[in-house]
Amino acid sequence: MVNDGAALRRMTQAAGKVLGEEQVQGFRPPSLAGEDFGWYLDQVPGAFGLIGCGNPDRGIMHAIHQPRFDLDEDVLMNGTRIWVRLAVHDVYE
Structure with a gap:
């Protein structure tokens, strides 16, 4: 799966506006x-990102597909806010 550069820049900018630029990271490596x-990206430009769902302060730190996996539901609002920012970006900015 390969992200489209322009779509990835838009997503990164939206996430930076919502979360603060210091909270946005790329995959390294x-x-x-x-x-x-990736099959969708073969048809149309787009980008795939992760918002993260752990919170070590609350003991929520186990990886997905592990028996003790949990998610901090507070991060779901962050994802929603990023999607809304992406949806209205071209209209209001």
Whole structure:
């Protein structure tokens, strides 16, 4: 799966506005995880990102697909705010 550069820049900018630029990171080194979203990217430009769902202060730090996995539901609002920012970016800025 390869992100489109322009779409990735828009997503990164939106996330930086919502979360603060210091909270936005790229994959270093690139992730080799498999993802079906790549099939969509073969058809239209886009970008895939992760918002993260852990919170060590609350003991929520186990990786996905682990028996003790949990997510900090407070981060779901961050993802929503990023998507809204992406949706209205071209209209209001």
